[in-house]
Amino acid sequence: GAGVSQSPRYKVAKRGQDVALRCDPISGHVSLFWYQQALGQGPEFLTYFQNEAQLDKSGLPSDRFFAERPEGSVSTLKIQRTQQEDSAVYLCASSFHGAEETQYFGPGTRLLVL
Amino acid sequence: AQSVTQLDSQVPVFEEAPVELRCNYSSSVSVYLFWYVQYPNQGLQLLLKYLSGSTLVKGINGFEAEFNKSQTSFHLRKPSVHISDTAEYFCAVDGGGGADGLTFGKGTHLIIQP
Numbered sequence: 515g516a517g518v519s520q521s522p523r524y525k526v527a528k529r530g531q532d533v534a535l536r537c538d539p540i541s542g543h544v545s546l547f548w549y550q551q552a553l554g555q556g557p558e559f560l561t562y563f564q565n566e567a568q569l570d571k572s573g574l575p576s577d578r579f580f581a582e583r584p585e586g587s588v589s590t591l592k593i594q595r596t597q598q599e600d601s602a603v604y605l606c607a608s609s610f611h612g613a614e615e616t617q618y619f620g621p622g623t624r625l626l627v628l
Numbered sequence: 629a630q631s632v633t634q635l636d637s638q639v640p641v642f643e644e645a646p647v648e649l650r651c652n653y654s655s656s657v658s659v660y661l662f663w664y665v666q667y668p669n670q671g672l673q674l675l676l677k678y679l680s681g682s683t684l685v686k687g688i689n690g691f692e693a694e695f696n697k698s699q700t701s702f703h704l705r706k707p708s709v710h711i712s713d714t715a716e717y718f719c720a721v722d723g724g725g726g727a728d729g730l731t732f733g734k735g736t737h738l739i740i741q742p
Binding site for chain 2: 555573
Protein backbone atom coordinates (compact mmCIF):
# COMPACT_ATOMS: atom_id res chain seq x y z
CA GLY A 515 0.00 0.00 0.00
CA ALA A 516 0.88 3.63 0.37
CA GLY A 517 3.87 4.89 2.29
CA VAL A 518 3.88 7.24 5.25
CA SER A 519 1.89 10.38 4.58
CA GLN A 520 1.98 13.69 6.43
CA SER A 521 -0.26 16.73 6.35
CA PRO A 522 -0.10 19.56 5.83
CA ARG A 523 3.05 19.62 3.73
CA TYR A 524 3.60 23.30 4.51
CA LYS A 525 2.38 25.39 7.42
CA VAL A 526 2.92 29.06 8.14
CA ALA A 527 2.02 30.17 11.64
CA LYS A 528 2.21 33.44 13.48
CA ARG A 529 4.23 33.37 16.67
CA GLY A 530 1.99 32.30 19.50
CA GLN A 531 -0.40 30.23 17.40
CA ASP A 532 -1.01 26.54 18.02
CA VAL A 533 -0.39 24.04 15.21
CA ALA A 534 -1.23 20.37 14.68
CA LEU A 535 0.74 18.12 12.34
CA ARG A 536 -0.68 14.78 11.20
CA CYS A 537 1.07 11.53 10.36
CA ASP A 538 -0.50 8.47 8.71
CA PRO A 539 1.92 5.55 9.11
CA ILE A 540 2.12 2.44 6.97
CA SER A 541 -0.70 0.09 7.88
CA GLY A 542 0.36 -2.55 10.38
CA HIS A 543 3.45 -0.71 11.59
CA VAL A 544 3.72 -0.87 15.35
CA SER A 545 6.39 1.77 15.87
CA LEU A 546 6.02 5.45 15.06
CA PHE A 547 8.64 8.14 15.46
CA TRP A 548 8.66 11.94 15.16
CA TYR A 549 11.81 13.85 14.24
CA GLN A 550 12.64 17.53 13.88
CA GLN A 551 14.99 18.60 11.08
CA ALA A 552 16.35 22.13 11.25
CA LEU A 553 17.73 23.75 8.11
CA GLY A 554 21.06 22.21 7.15
CA GLN A 555 20.96 19.63 9.95
CA GLY A 556 20.17 15.98 10.30
CA PRO A 557 16.86 14.86 11.82
CA GLU A 558 16.68 14.86 15.60
CA PHE A 559 14.51 12.43 17.53
CA LEU A 560 11.48 13.87 19.30
CA THR A 561 9.27 11.00 20.46
CA TYR A 562 8.40 7.33 19.94
CA PHE A 563 5.17 5.34 20.07
CA GLN A 564 4.66 1.61 20.25
CA ASN A 565 1.04 1.21 19.16
CA GLU A 566 -0.84 3.80 21.24
CA ALA A 567 1.73 3.96 24.04
CA GLN A 568 4.19 6.84 24.03
CA LEU A 569 7.28 5.07 25.33
CA ASP A 570 9.82 7.82 24.90
CA LYS A 571 9.33 11.58 24.73
CA SER A 572 12.80 12.55 25.83
CA GLY A 573 13.47 14.52 22.63
CA LEU A 574 10.56 16.92 22.90
CA PRO A 575 12.22 20.32 23.33
CA SER A 576 9.68 21.84 25.69
CA ASP A 577 6.30 21.28 27.30
CA ARG A 578 4.78 23.18 24.38
CA PHE A 579 5.24 20.04 22.29
CA PHE A 580 2.72 17.26 22.66
CA ALA A 581 2.18 14.09 20.62
CA GLU A 582 -0.53 11.46 20.62
CA ARG A 583 -1.53 8.27 18.82
CA PRO A 584 -4.82 7.37 20.47
CA GLU A 585 -5.80 4.36 18.36
CA GLY A 586 -2.35 3.12 17.53
CA SER A 587 -2.35 4.31 13.93
CA VAL A 588 -2.59 8.02 13.03
CA SER A 589 -0.47 10.34 15.14
CA THR A 590 -0.66 14.07 15.75
CA LEU A 591 2.17 16.33 16.88
CA LYS A 592 0.87 19.50 18.45
CA ILE A 593 2.92 22.60 19.15
CA GLN A 594 1.38 25.20 21.40
CA ARG A 595 2.28 28.91 21.38
CA THR A 596 4.70 28.48 18.51
CA GLN A 597 8.04 30.30 18.59
CA GLN A 598 10.36 31.20 15.74
CA GLU A 599 12.83 28.54 16.85
CA ASP A 600 10.16 25.92 16.15
CA SER A 601 10.58 26.57 12.41
CA ALA A 602 11.80 23.28 10.93
CA VAL A 603 10.72 20.25 8.96
CA TYR A 604 8.89 17.71 11.08
CA LEU A 605 9.36 14.15 9.91
CA CYS A 606 7.31 11.12 10.82
CA ALA A 607 8.57 7.56 10.40
CA SER A 608 7.04 4.14 11.02
CA SER A 609 8.36 0.61 11.23
CA PHE A 610 7.58 -2.86 12.41
CA HIS A 611 8.71 -3.26 15.99
CA GLY A 612 12.42 -3.63 16.60
CA ALA A 613 15.62 -1.61 16.26
CA GLU A 614 16.70 -3.66 13.25
CA GLU A 615 13.59 -2.78 11.30
CA THR A 616 13.77 -0.12 8.62
CA GLN A 617 12.10 3.17 9.45
CA TYR A 618 10.03 4.48 6.55
CA PHE A 619 9.83 8.25 6.46
CA GLY A 620 7.09 10.54 5.30
CA PRO A 621 7.79 13.65 3.19
CA GLY A 622 7.64 15.90 6.22
CA THR A 623 5.77 19.05 7.20
CA ARG A 624 7.69 22.27 6.74
CA LEU A 625 6.70 24.68 9.52
CA LEU A 626 7.55 28.36 9.31
CA VAL A 627 6.79 30.52 12.32
CA LEU A 628 6.74 34.24 11.63
CA ALA B 629 24.47 8.00 24.43
CA GLN B 630 25.57 7.79 20.84
CA SER B 631 26.68 10.31 18.25
CA VAL B 632 27.38 10.35 14.53
CA THR B 633 29.96 12.49 12.73
CA GLN B 634 29.85 13.04 9.01
CA LEU B 635 33.17 14.64 8.26
CA ASP B 636 32.23 16.34 5.00
CA SER B 637 29.28 18.67 4.66
CA GLN B 638 29.65 18.76 0.89
CA VAL B 639 31.37 16.46 -1.61
CA PRO B 640 31.69 17.48 -5.28
CA VAL B 641 32.44 14.61 -7.68
CA PHE B 642 32.55 14.32 -11.44
CA GLU B 643 30.03 12.03 -13.10
CA GLU B 644 31.21 8.40 -13.43
CA ALA B 645 33.91 8.94 -10.80
CA PRO B 646 34.00 6.94 -7.55
CA VAL B 647 32.88 8.51 -4.28
CA GLU B 648 33.24 7.84 -0.57
CA LEU B 649 31.12 9.57 2.07
CA ARG B 650 32.60 9.27 5.53
CA CYS B 651 30.76 8.44 8.72
CA ASN B 652 32.09 7.84 12.22
CA TYR B 653 30.00 6.98 15.25
CA SER B 654 30.43 6.68 18.96
CA SER B 655 28.39 4.41 21.17
CA SER B 656 28.82 2.51 24.39
CA VAL B 657 26.69 -0.38 23.14
CA SER B 658 26.43 -2.50 20.04
CA VAL B 659 24.76 -0.57 17.27
CA TYR B 660 22.85 -0.89 14.10
CA LEU B 661 24.04 1.47 11.35
CA PHE B 662 22.09 3.02 8.49
CA TRP B 663 22.57 5.24 5.48
CA TYR B 664 19.60 7.26 4.23
CA VAL B 665 19.32 9.48 1.15
CA GLN B 666 17.13 12.56 0.90
CA TYR B 667 16.26 13.93 -2.52
CA PRO B 668 14.94 17.52 -2.70
CA ASN B 669 11.43 17.86 -1.29
CA GLN B 670 11.24 14.16 -0.54
CA GLY B 671 11.38 12.03 2.58
CA LEU B 672 14.36 10.00 3.69
CA GLN B 673 14.87 6.72 1.86
CA LEU B 674 16.96 3.83 3.19
CA LEU B 675 20.06 3.02 1.12
CA LEU B 676 21.43 0.21 3.28
CA LYS B 677 21.83 -0.97 6.84
CA TYR B 678 24.26 -3.00 8.93
CA LEU B 679 22.82 -5.21 11.64
CA SER B 680 25.37 -8.01 12.04
CA GLY B 681 27.41 -10.51 10.04
CA SER B 682 29.37 -9.48 6.97
CA THR B 683 30.93 -6.07 7.41
CA LEU B 684 30.41 -5.19 3.74
CA VAL B 685 26.82 -4.21 3.11
CA LYS B 686 25.32 -3.70 -0.32
CA GLY B 687 22.38 -1.39 -0.84
CA ILE B 688 20.23 0.09 -3.54
CA ASN B 689 21.40 2.16 -6.51
CA GLY B 690 24.86 0.56 -6.49
CA PHE B 691 25.90 1.87 -3.07
CA GLU B 692 27.78 -0.16 -0.49
CA ALA B 693 29.21 0.50 2.96
CA GLU B 694 31.76 -1.16 5.17
CA PHE B 695 31.41 -1.46 8.92
CA ASN B 696 34.74 -1.10 10.74
CA LYS B 697 34.33 -1.70 14.45
CA SER B 698 37.91 -0.83 15.42
CA GLN B 699 37.69 2.53 13.67
CA THR B 700 34.01 3.02 14.55
CA SER B 701 33.33 3.90 10.94
CA PHE B 702 30.66 3.11 8.37
CA HIS B 703 31.76 4.81 5.15
CA LEU B 704 29.51 4.80 2.09
CA ARG B 705 30.94 4.13 -1.35
CA LYS B 706 29.87 3.98 -4.97
CA PRO B 707 32.29 3.05 -7.79
CA SER B 708 30.68 5.28 -10.42
CA VAL B 709 28.21 8.06 -9.68
CA HIS B 710 25.46 9.49 -11.86
CA ILE B 711 23.79 12.88 -11.99
CA SER B 712 20.75 11.32 -10.35
CA ASP B 713 22.82 10.60 -7.21
CA THR B 714 22.83 14.30 -6.36
CA ALA B 715 21.18 14.41 -2.93
CA GLU B 716 21.76 14.71 0.80
CA TYR B 717 23.09 11.58 2.48
CA PHE B 718 22.63 10.86 6.18
CA CYS B 719 24.40 8.30 8.33
CA ALA B 720 22.47 7.10 11.39
CA VAL B 721 22.92 4.82 14.36
CA ASP B 722 20.44 2.97 16.57
CA GLY B 723 21.91 1.77 19.80
CA GLY B 724 18.92 1.94 22.07
CA GLY B 725 16.93 -1.11 21.11
CA GLY B 726 14.65 0.86 18.84
CA ALA B 727 12.90 2.73 21.59
CA ASP B 728 14.73 6.01 21.28
CA GLY B 729 14.87 6.51 17.56
CA LEU B 730 17.82 6.99 15.28
CA THR B 731 20.69 9.38 15.90
CA PHE B 732 21.62 11.09 12.64
CA GLY B 733 24.70 12.87 11.42
CA LYS B 734 24.41 16.35 9.95
CA GLY B 735 24.44 15.02 6.42
CA THR B 736 26.69 15.21 3.37
CA HIS B 737 25.54 16.96 0.23
CA LEU B 738 26.76 14.97 -2.76
CA ILE B 739 27.12 17.18 -5.81
CA ILE B 740 27.65 15.45 -9.14
CA GLN B 741 29.37 17.57 -11.76
CA PRO B 742 28.94 16.70 -15.46
